[in-house]
Amino acid sequence: MFAYYLDLALRSLKRSPGLTLLMVLAIGFGVAASMTTWSVFRAVSGDPIPWKSSRLFVPQLDIWGPDSRKKGGYTDISDAFDYTDALALMRDHRGKLQSAMYQVSPSVVPADAAKHPINVSGHAVFSEFFPMVEAPFKYGSGWSAQDDQNRSHVLVLSDKLNQKLFGDVNSVGKSVNIEGKDYRVVGVVDRWNPQPRYYDVVNTGGFVGDGAEDVFLPFNTAIDVGMPNNGNTNCNEIPKEAGFIGLQHSSCVWIAYMVELDSATDVDSYKNYLDGYMRQQQQAGRFNWAPKYKLSDLPAWLDSEHVVPDDTKVSLLVALGLLIVCLVNTAGLLLAKFLRRSGEIGVRRALGAPRAAVYAQFLTEAGMVGAAGGVLGLLLTGVGVACVGWVLPKDIAALARLDVSLLAMTLVVAVIATVLAGLYPTWRASRVQPAWQLKSN
């Protein structure tokens, strides 16, 4: 029966090729535009670690008080940590895994004296950082908690920097000279560049243009050797001492913090802990305002940091609008087409076809238009995604990729959309009274 409907649909579509082409074009355009924008939207709003994001949390402590917010015109409490509190939280170690981190940009001095030093970027983190974010290791592993304590001179390299310094070999155990000091390589991270860079949104704004981080160093070691913060620093008051040491003694915030909590009970007890910590700080006379803290899971945190640009949201809305217009357009055309065939429907109904058969026939036809539109949409989406690089900033455009799920979705959206658009016209068509139609002709 389906083959018969297909045949009927084909004949009907062939009878008015112009109109058919029009419908296909409209669907193709609409689907392609909305899918292209969707691919960009998904790229920037995607969950960087979907299997774990609900278990990763970012705490915020109100160490500056309500007055600072009034003065600066902010509503949220500061989104980073000062040195004292970050270390206190690390010391108390109440989460399953946790790490304070700050951004560094040291120079690596190549062994070959003829080569110039290279400026690299990376983060100073604690050992638990690697299992927490599940960084994939090509060689070796992260360092141990013992290394954190001993302030060992160890580091983890990116695959890229490893290639540059040693070639494509297992460099674990070799040493790298950073700003005049030797560090032993303990691990090499395989290609890993989560977007958005969720573990340090404050410094990166979420998206980092060219590639992965080059190095990870132990936090305590980096502090020890005085490797300065290369990320944002926000101060409520001017530090009393100058330099990096002054920064560590100040209430300026410049450290990112992330903690893994595996169950709702853990989350509650961590909240209790934060509350207790802030109370204790208040009682110790550090501040005189009501203790305030926040603990957001990763998705909420990314949202509150405005990682997805408003622009992208608006353009998604516009593209959806386009899709709706295309659907209305197709619905109108299908309606006009189907209603004109009341005679044909009348004959079929008089010959004994039930309403369901009429439905099947017309929805098949609508589906065919949708499928054709979808195929065109696929091609146009391909062109669209390829062209995104012309108009969007490189770091975001690079994320918009054509993948199988996007392609499948293009097709499915097109077919479902057209069948939806065809429902009303089909319903109208199936209402046709057979006797009346036969008589009038």
Place this chain on the structure above:
Amino acid sequence: MELRPIFSTLRRHKTTAWLLILEIALTCAIVCNAVFLIGQRLQRMDLPSGIAEHELVQIQLGPIGKNADAKAQSATDLAALRQIAGVRQAAMTNQMPFSCCSDSTGSIMLDPHQQQGTAQVAEFMGGAGLLSTLGAELVEGRDFQPSEYVDFDAAVQALHDGNARGLPQEIILTRGLAERLWPGQEALGRTVYFGDALPFRVIGVVASLARPKQLEQGVQYSAVLPIRMTVADGSSYILRTAPQDREAILKAAVAKLKQLDPNRVVLVKRTYDDARREYFAGDRAMAGILVGVILALLTVTALGIVGLASFWVGQRRRTIGVRRALGATRGDILHYFQAENFLLASFGIALGMVLAYGINLFLMLHYELPRLPGIYFPVGALVLWGIGQLAVLGPALRAANVPPVVATRSV
């Protein structure tokens, strides 16, 4: 033109007519808002920076070594850069208008006891010749004198020690900021305060100098402080040259700096035009996407009108034939379809205006956009009427060509 027959025909095709009206309405609403969004972007991209944009190049070096060296090195570098043929002026600055990454701001106050700052001001710092290198036009007062400059680390030290004497005493504001602080009054000679009630006397006013980012705080709210910067503070060298020499100068300058110390890392080297383009890349992208969507939308709508009109013409061939046989001219038939389209478009546009306003309200609420200016409504209406008439012309002409003899043929 008699409208009644048109209405009675449309009543018989209610759903189709409504769908067409809905399509026109949606198109109208989306196009109005999209054009408005594009306008917003273009306006942003067009903001004046107040500097000699096409004559500047910027080089930023990675900080290496001790501060003491940095001071001497920066001075040597600047002297060497000024030697390069084609370099008209060179200076150091902590930041540039509309460019990424470096942004120093402070809360400015009119009264030392003020609880809350009057405005968040971008603080430009640099040694002698900064203003003239940037090409910022001094409209009142004077530039800083050599004795008024303070080294950055000395200023920071003075700040820590609470020694106001060690800080610069003068400041230059933009006209926009002066207007904000003292509307309609003389700014020269007045005192403003930063931080812990630190006073600065206004000695000059520049026509314009845009801030690096956070434009929503007031694009023109900038101030210049006589503080000498060094490479170690993350500052950049800026060179002013003839527009056609920029690329060559950039290369020569980097070569010169590397020659002075081969171990240095160049973090940024670009012309100011590139920096500005990079800064507004997002806006350009958004405008591009919106233009594409508008074109697609108008095309789809026009095609929809063509399709439906062709269909109606086909359906009404016999009626048209009868009308022609009864004495209607070709013009009558043509005008009938044109009037029908005009009517549908008008309904669509009316509905679309309401929708456009609604969408704008939603965007205002969620994305901090301004209100849609009234001018968009009549212009949008004209465009859609035009497109409707263009689209219907083909089918209408075909209808006009239906010969009267059709009336005599049975179906």
